[in-house]
Amino acid sequence: xxxxxxxxxxxxxxxxxxxxxxxxxxxxxxxxxxxxxxxxxxxxxxxxxxxxxxxxxxxxxxxxxxxxxxxxxxxxxxxxxxxxxxxxxxxxxxxxxxxxxxxxxxxxxxxxxxxxxxxxxxxxxxxxxxxxxxxxxxxxxxxxxxxxxxxxxxxxxxxxxxxxxxxxxxxxxxxxxxxxxxxxxxxxxxxxxxxxxxxxxxxxxxxxxxxxxxxxxxxxxxxxxxxxxxxxxxxxxxxxxxxxxxxxxxxxxxxxxxxxxxxxxxxxxxxxxxxxxxxxxxxxxxxxxxxxxxxxxxxxxxxxxxxxxxxxxxxxxx
Numbered sequence: 660x661x662x663x664x665x666x667x668x669x670x671x672x673x674x675x676x677x678x679x680x681x682x683x684x685x686x687x688x689x690x691x692x693x694x695x696x697x698x699x700x701x702x703x704x705x706x707x708x709x710x711x712x713x714x715x716x717x718x719x720x721x722x723x724x725x726x727x728x729x730x731x732x733x734x735x736x737x738x739x740x741x742x743x744x745x746x747x748x749x750x751x752x753x754x755x756x757x758x759x760x761x762x763x764x765x766x767x768x769x770x771x772x773x774x775x776x777x778x779x780x781x782x783x784x785x786x787x788x789x790x791x792x793x794x795x796x797x798x799x800x801x802x803x804x805x806x807x808x809x810x811x812x813x814x815x816x817x818x819x820x821x822x823x824x825x826x827x828x829x830x831x832x833x834x835x836x837x838x839x840x841x842x843x844x845x846x847x848x849x850x851x852x853x854x855x856x857x858x859x860x861x862x863x864x865x866x867x868x869x870x871x872x873x874x875x876x877x878x879x880x881x882x883x884x885x886x887x888x889x890x891x892x893x894x895x896x897x898x899x900x901x902x903x904x905x906x907x908x909x910x911x912x913x914x915x916x917x918x919x920x921x922x923x924x925x926x927x928x929x930x931x932x933x934x935x936x937x938x939x940x941x942x943x944x945x946x947x948x949x950x951x952x953x954x955x956x957x958x959x960x961x962x963x964x965x966x967x968x969x970x971x972x973x974x975x976x977x
Contacts, residue, residue, distance in 0.1 A: 673778075675701070680777045682704045682770075693705030699934065700972075700973040712784075714787070714820055719800075724767060731760060738803060742755065742759035743801075745792060752803070778839060780838055782827065783843050787815040793810060816863075845885065936963055939955070
């Protein structure tokens with residue numbers, strides 16, 4: 660008897676290995692995936708502009724990267740002594756205007772370079788609900804604690820979401836025609852928008868994405884993170900304490916499914932050795948001066964030397 664429905668995964672043709680260079684963009688689930696890549700010492704960049712939930716917010720940043728946009732005083736504002744940009748997450752906030760602008764331009768340069776060098780980009784879309792600054796009617800990626808009365812809240816139509824996907828894809832391929840694009844929908848529940856509203860938003864994102872991808876499976880792919888949470892796990896014990904974000908156990912489960920489907924089998928022994936090294940580095944011995952611990956350290960150093968000889972980009976320093 661089966662007590663779980665398993666999402667069937669079609670085999671991904673453009674497998675990820677240790678030569679791959681990955682850029683992960685989008686919602687906080689994009690950060691979760693990137694952290695797992697980092698844990699296993701893959702070459703990955705995650706959200707240079709911080710978390711971006713909305714398709715058009717992601718589209719705008721990619722348009723800036725393609726057009727070599729230069730951030731200036733017009734793009735930042737000060738609230739309570741902190742300089743922010745409506746196109747970026749609060750991770751890029753600064754106490755000085757010039758520092759904020761410098762950070763934005765550095766992030767944009769890094770994003771452009773990383774996408775041009777990448778083999779794969781993972782895009783995680785979070786919500787179709789957006790906040791539009793009344794003074795300019797422009798969508799904001801982050802409200803930065805500006806009073807809510809200064810924004811209009813709107814949901815994208817199916818056609819607008821589809822058009823955003825088309826534009827995002829075109830911008831990425833303009834930067835890097837060889838890029839493999841992997842889309843996923845964030846399983847994070849945007850309950851602040853409302854329970855029904857969250858489901859409506861996810862439905863629009865999913866439906867538009869699948870229609871967009873119908874004739875693009877050669878280089879553009881869908882990984883069902885949302886469906887795995889909804890249909891394979893289906894239980895609040897797989898959510899964090901806020902009941903909105905996937906728990907560490909759920910993230911690990913999705914990562915295991917990702918590994919089975921998206922990774923080249925040749926990397927699995929390397930990932931196992933990396934995991935052993937990471938565990939060894941986190942080990943706290945009872946007797947650091949014992950002969951046994953010395954042998955343990957020698958063995959650990961041998962594993963690190965072997966990995967660094969094969970993969971010089973790995974970094975095991977704390």
